[in-house]
């Protein structure tokens with residue numbers, strides 16, 4: 001049975017991989033497919049290996065059986081979640097969803113590359129330490145002096161085609177995406193510092209950067225451009241004291257662009273938030289399982305834990321205001337811009353030695369984090385999003401992440417729909433109150449996030465698009481408005497007479513606040529649309 005389930009998963013995975021694989025070249029699609037199939041095949045082998053001694057060395061995936069024999073027709077295959085992050089395994093991808101590591105990499109990011117990439121003259125990947133605007137000793141780095149592009153000419157063209165170690169591939173991907181973004185966006189940063197305009201980026205990525213970047217991206221099944229999880233945010237931290245946790249004060253950056261303390265605060269805040277995601281994954285799976293089995297007690301318990309974990313994550317997010325100052329954000333933001341739907345790259349970027357066709361990629365963005373999309377899918381908010389071009393952007397963002405995360409999100413979406421999570425919650429007033437509290441945590445996140453966008457970005461620039469290429473004024477409110485509307489709908493259906501006393505006041509407070517915020521949001525967006533152009537362009 002398990003073997004069949006895993007085989008079905010492998011087929012589903014193949015379809016997913018083909019969907020997510022870069023459309024540009026058939027070789028990249030094939031590499032991504034074969035990689036994902038290798039991982040699935042390994043899972044199958046590991047589950048069906050009889051010998052106890054071999055079993056001990058093997059990964060322990062947890063299979064989730066989502067069907068009983070009578071409901072095969074609507075069965076959604078389970079999803080293997082890592083209970084053990086398998087830190088010593090270098091053959092499966094660095095990013096695999098787990099109940100311990102959540103959406104973080106299975107191992108702490110590799111911070112120092114092997115010698116062969118770091119000791120070549122005259123310039124090697126260790127030269128990245130000279131790249132930031134401000135170096136550790138306070139002196140101006142290559143980017144500040146406008147010398148990075150020139151320095152890149154001396155970078156040897158490494159052949160990365162033989163590398164199979166997933167940890168090394170992840171580190172090389174991170175470093176090459178830093179080189180590529182710094183190279184492409186250096187002229188924009190120089191102009192922005194002088195005039196407040198970004199002008200045009202470099203439109204050709206030289207082959208000594210493009211070829212190895214594409215090689216390594218294909219091997220890990222990523223797009224050949226800086227990503228949130230795989231490079232800038234979640235593969236870019238180092239524990240100062242290895243015996244201590246992933247907490248503020250114990251983490252430093254591997255690669256900064258600016259070297260400004262606010263960049264450290266910006267990135268590390270994401271990491272400390274995501275360090276809670278294992279708990280979130282665990283209780284999301286328990287909630288799905290409970291809805292599937294119509295187990296009310298487990299459902300209420302698991303969903304309450306989802307709420308309390310989002311609460312922790314939201315409290316952590318609130319520390320952003322002190323860790324990363326609003327006035328500093330635009331100093332490093334230029335380098336995380338994308339090449340898709342960005343005025344600086346009207347014709348995309350040619351990857352020399354790879355293809356004559358220009359490529360377009362969304363920039364690094366928290367939109368590629370998986371915690372909120374998981375909540376959207378669990379609470380069936382994704383299917384309530386309006387059918388419009390802004391929602392199409394949301395779906396496009398969901399392809400910019402490690403494959404295993406994308407596949408997991410699809411699983412949660414399909415399973416929640418099959419188990420009718422929202423409907424099951426609404427059948428009982430107290431479950432509906434917990435469901436409302438869970439949606440309120442997503443509101444809390446998106447509302448604070450909208451405040452960040454106004455205070456860190458819109459206050460300082462009229463540039464019409466965010467780093468991920470979404471319209472700065474209209475995109476975030478598209479999702480926030482859906483969350484507020486859902487809260488109004490769910491709240492209206494709750495029979496207050498059936499509520500426990502503590503839930504009565506909760507429901508009242510949450511629904512009133514949702515009403516008020518929906519009105520304020522409408523007014524704000526209408527006003528900002530008059531101040532910033534091109535907000536209907538996606």
Ligand code: HEM
Nearest residue numbers: 270365366367369372452453456466467468469470476479
């Ligand atoms: C100073 C702090 C932040 C600013 C200014 C900011 C800005 C933005 C902007 C402008 C977007 C729109 C998408 C795009 O890039 O095109 C976005 C999306 C997003 N960001 Fe952030 N962000 C911040 C911090 C965070 C943090 C700490 C997280 C935590 C994981 C996060 C997660 C997200 C998510 C999930 C989305 C998608 C929102 C949605 O689905 O409605 N952001 N961010």
